[in-house]
Amino acid sequence: NAGVTQTPKFQVLKTGQSMTLQCAQDMNHEYMSWYRQDPGMGLRLIHYSVGAGITDQGEVPNGYNVSRSTTEDFPLRLLSAAPSQTSVYFCASSPDRAPGGIGNTIYFGEGSWLTVV
Amino acid sequence: AQSVTQPDIHITVSEGASLELRCNYSYGATPYLFWYVQSPGQGLQLLLKYFSGDTLVQGIKGFEAEFKRSQSSFNLRKPSVHWSDAAEYFCAVGGYNSRGYQKVTFGTGTKLQVIP
Numbered sequence: 001n002a003g004v005t006q007t008p009k010f011q012v013l014k015t016g017q018s019m020t021l022q023c024a025q026d027m028n029h030e031y032m033s034w035y036r037q038d039p040g041m042g043l044r045l046i047h048y049s050v051g052a053g054i055t056d057q058g059e060v061p062n063g064y065n066v067s068r069s070t071t072e073d074f075p076l077r078l079l080s081a082a083p084s085q086t087s088v089y090f091c092a093s094s095p096d097r098a099p100g101g102i103g104n105t106i107y108f109g110e111g112s113w114l115t116v117v
Numbered sequence: 118a119q120s121v122t123q124p125d126i127h128i129t130v131s132e133g134a135s136l137e138l139r140c141n142y143s144y145g146a147t148p149y150l151f152w153y154v155q156s157p158g159q160g161l162q163l164l165l166k167y168f169s170g171d172t173l174v175q176g177i178k179g180f181e182a183e184f185k186r187s188q189s190s191f192n193l194r195k196p197s198v199h200w201s202d203a204a205e206y207f208c209a210v211g212g213y214n215s216r217g218y219q220k221v222t223f224g225t226g227t228k229l230q231v232i233p
Contacts, residue, residue: 004160031218031219035223040126040225041225042207042223042224042225042226043161043207043223045220045221048218050218056216056218090160090161092160092161094219104219105163105166106153106161106163106221108160108161108162109160110158110159110160111158111159111160
């Protein structure tokens with residue numbers, strides 16, 4: 001049971017570098033999202049998607065880009081890494097947004113630890 | 118705007134003791150409420166969820182939570198804690214954003230330490 005798969009698990013970047021965090025799910029979920037987790041701040045939504053070709057911003061989208069060309073994949077791109085983007089990143093997916101979409105279980109990947117120096 | 122408050126950052130309990138983790142939410146309509154658990158180095162896993170009906174909800178690993186509308190609370194409980202319960206626990210509330218899409222807001226988490 002793969003579920004939600006994120007790569008890489010650990011990454012160190014230099015300020016100004018760009019990179020892509022990969023996320024794939026094999027549950028045919030329409031809704032996918034990226035969160036960042038910082039100490040004392042819980043999880044904050046970066047971007048989300050409700051289906052292929054449809055993405056939208058969350059609470060903290062600046063400095064990040066996403067696209068959704070297939071149901072399975074939802075990569076997160078850091079355009080020009082900054083030390084403030086040092087964080088743990090989680091990709092998540094859940095079944096169709098409606099009806100009762102907000103009651104659906106969210107399935108999380110195991111996280112990607114990113115350090116920007 | 119929806120929000121979740123978990124007032125306790127860290128809690129330490131002895132193995133075998135009972136546990137209660139507090140959660141208060143703010144949401145304008147009937148809330149969808151969740152508890153997730155995160156073991157060290159792992160993603161979050163759903164413990165239980167509440168939409169309607171019986172206000173006492175049973176979850177996995179022997180956890181339960183009680184919804185109290187009058188107090189805007191959804192506290193997590195376990196009668197007897199095991200060492201393997203040491204983890205971070207997140208309360209969350211589900212709603213809709215301005216575009217009509219699902220929006221889940223997480224609390225800041227409570228870290229549980231279990232001592233022998």
